[in-house]
Amino acid sequence: MKANQIIKEWLDFAEMDFKTAKYLYDNMYPKPLEIICYHCQQSIEKLLKGILLSKGIALTKTHDLGLLAEMLKNVVDFDEKYLDMCDNLTPYGVKIRYPQELFVDDNNVSKALEETQDLYNWLTSMIMGDLNE
Secondary structure (H helix, E strand, O other): OOHHHHHHHHHHHHHHHHHHHHHHHHHHOOOOHHHHHHHHHHOOOOOOHHHHHHOOOOOOOOOHHHHHHHHOOOOOOOHHHHHHHHHHHHHHOOOOOOOOEEEEHHHHHHHHHHHHHHHHHHHHHHHHHHHHO
């Protein structure tokens, strides 16, 4: 499988996760807050891993978005706000999947969706640039 095809698959899976999060938030009642946050984290994790691959960086088996973003920072300059957003989303990748590990309310979910949208826009524009090279 060609590198661009693999990267495109990461992008497609990231898009599915983010669309799922938005759909659940807009259409399901009661809202599955934890699952929405989980899909937000997963979307950004997949985008970061896709970009790291596109830059020729070997992937680390982790769900820590901050760590993945730090790896990316070695090859791409970006605003520190993105690191903060990654750190905010990281707990939703593992802790949120287990009862009594993390409390989430609608404010947390709204923030997760907003930060995911910001990161998603930034990361997809970067990955699309890499695919077009």
